[in-house]
Amino acid sequence: MKIDFQKDGNELVPAIVQDARTKAVLMLGYMNQEALQKTQQTKKVTFFSRSKQRLWTKGEESGHFLELVDLKVDCDNDTLLVRANPVGPTCHEGTDTCWGEMNEPFFGFLSQLEEIIASRKENQDDEKSYVASLFRKGINKIAQKVGEEAVETVIEAKDNDEELFLNESADLLFHYLILLQAKGYSLKDVVKVLENRH
Structure with missing residues (x-):
C-alpha cells in the first residue's frame, strides 16, 4: 500500500472510518506513518491527534475501540478508508457516529x-x-x-x-x-x- 504522506506537507492523510458490517461512515481522523503502523500492529485504529500533537488510539480512555478489519488507500494515494468493528459508540458525545446518526444496516x-x-x-x-x-x-x-x-x-x-x-x-x-x-x-x-x- 503506497500512501503519499507528503502531499500536503504535514505528513498526515485523512482516514475515513467505516463500519465493516453496516458500511456506515463513523468518523474522520488523520494518520501519519506512525499511526498507520500502530493501527496495523495492534489492530486498534490509531490516529495522530492534531490538537494533542500525539498518537491517539480511539477508545484509549472510553474503551470504545475501533477494531481494524482492513485498510484501503484511494486512487490518489492520499486518503485512507479504514473498515473497522466499533466497540460501543464512536463519537465522544456518545453517539454511534460523529454525525449523530444511528449505526444500523441500510439496504438502500x-x-x-x-x-x-x-x-x-x-x-x-x-x-x-x-x-x-x-x-x-x-x-x-x-x-x-x-x-x-x-x-x-x-x-x-x-x-x-x-x-x-x-x-x-x-x-x-x-x-x-x-x-x-x-x-x-x-x-x-x-x-x-x-x-x-x-
Whole structure:
C-alpha cells in the first residue's frame, strides 16, 4: 500500500472510518506513518491527534475501540478508508457516529420501502393503501399472500420469461417485507441470523 504522506506537507492523510458490517461512515481522523503502523500492529485504529500533537488510539480512555478489519488507500494515494468493528459508540458525545446518526444496516431502497410499509402499518385507516388493507386483514392473509407469491415465483423460474420471473420475485420480496413488519421484524433481523450462520 503506497500512501503519499507528503502531499500536503504535514505528513498526515485523512482516514475515513467505516463500519465493516453496516458500511456506515463513523468518523474522520488523520494518520501519519506512525499511526498507520500502530493501527496495523495492534489492530486498534490509531490516529495522530492534531490538537494533542500525539498518537491517539480511539477508545484509549472510553474503551470504545475501533477494531481494524482492513485498510484501503484511494486512487490518489492520499486518503485512507479504514473498515473497522466499533466497540460501543464512536463519537465522544456518545453517539454511534460523529454525525449523530444511528449505526444500523441500510439496504438502500429496500430500507426506504420498509419505512413506507411501517408507516402503512401505523396508518391502517388509509382506505387507498393496498398495504394498509393487508394489515387490516391480519397475519393469516399476509402469510397467504407470501405463499401465493412464492408459488408464482417458482412457476416463473421454470419458464424463460425473465421479465415475468423478476416481477414475481419483486412481488414475493415485497410481500415478505410486509410479513416481517407484521411479525415485528425487519430485514436487519434476518441479516443478523444469516451473519451468525456465516
